[in-house]
Amino acid sequence: MAHLTEVGLWKETKGKKPEDLVQSIFGSINDGPYTVKVLESTAKGVGNYFHRTWLKAVKGENDFTPVFIPWFLIDMYSTYIGYQNYLDFIESMDEYEHYLFELGATLEAIAWYRKKKKGMVEEWRMCSEYPSDPKEAFQSTGRPFFPRQYVEQCRKSCMDPAFYGEFVGDATKGEKAFENIRFVEVEKPKQRENALHVWMLPDKSKGLYRYRYIVSVDIGGTGDQADYSSIKVFDRLPMIEGGIPEVVAEWHGHIEHDLLIWKAAQIAKAYDTALLVIESNTLETEGTEGDNFEYVLDEIVDFYPDLYSRTSPEQIKQGAPVKYGFHTNPSTKPMVTGFLKAAMRDCLYIERSLETTFEYDQFEIKEDGKKTGAVEGCHDDRVMSTAIGVYVCYKTEKPYRIAQKNTGLQKRKTRIVSEASV
Structure with a gap:
């Protein structure tokens, strides 16, 4: 018997994770009669190893039996x-x-x-x-911004990614970064942590639709203790017929800002030249951790022009300079997070990332009753990339099919459409 206690308090370090220790201990116990393995803990927030293991046990996705003692x-x-x-x-x-x-x-x-x-x-x-009940046990804040029932509804559509890997080109930066873009899959579990999580690869029928995909980016820091950067990919094709957008890929990690934006641009290029929406206030104002990349967006537009611009067409006609990126500030942050809350309530988008729903649970209204953000010690980067992405999905022109020119070189094939064929 192995009884591991207060697993919810086990901290992840740079060299070791709770699951590594659990695996090494349980790996020394042979399965068989009169053998038991126990993970026991007071619930300490969501998203940690103990919480993830509990959720899988409830779904029957591991060999643990969930037991809750009220x-x-x-x-x-x-x-x-x-x-x-x-x-x-x-x-x-x-x-x-x-x-x-x-x-x-x-x-x-x-x-x-x-x-x-x-x-x-x-x-x-x-x-x-x-x-x-278990839901009360795992709740981490008394001032949640997203009601628990909205998060649970959103969590129902989450699932494990189908692929892990990276989209790479012939170079990391510059014009060649968009040449010969291909998806390189990774198999090893440890390599998957910093890889792109993909639920659906780009459609092979490229070039048929304009802005079918939206790629939103929330920029964090580069240090281990800093906020993470988050890239989120949405497929808007169902919106043409009155459907809702769906999350099809996500990247999450620490990376230098210029490399982050080139990575996001490569992902956007792979997803049928998607509209790339980059949260820009970090680049424009902070110069985080000694790096000043305020001109990165102007640099990348020479190679990838499909960038989101917050300058209206009327202002551009009047001679105003084009400002690329989505600027998050005290005015726009409540706007996009409030829109996301309504979208969750009304089931207006499909979430696939379980980790994103954990951040929803940890996103709270601060003591002043006005500001919002992650619970102390937690992060909200996935919340912001999702909020910006969902907002842009609905506030920009719907995707549309690009008219295909008839060159006359190929004779159009006709077929009879009958009740049987339908």
């Missing part, structure tokens, strides 16, 4: 009511307390919960310290 199964959490007071207590129960009773809590346990709850400064901490 607070009301612990005998000490109970308060005496008295038989003569049962009726008055039942009549005073609110909707959540009725939910606890349906889960199996006794009236005495509910009385204890009610009393304990009054001593909590914030209600969400009660759910975190004394969870009644």
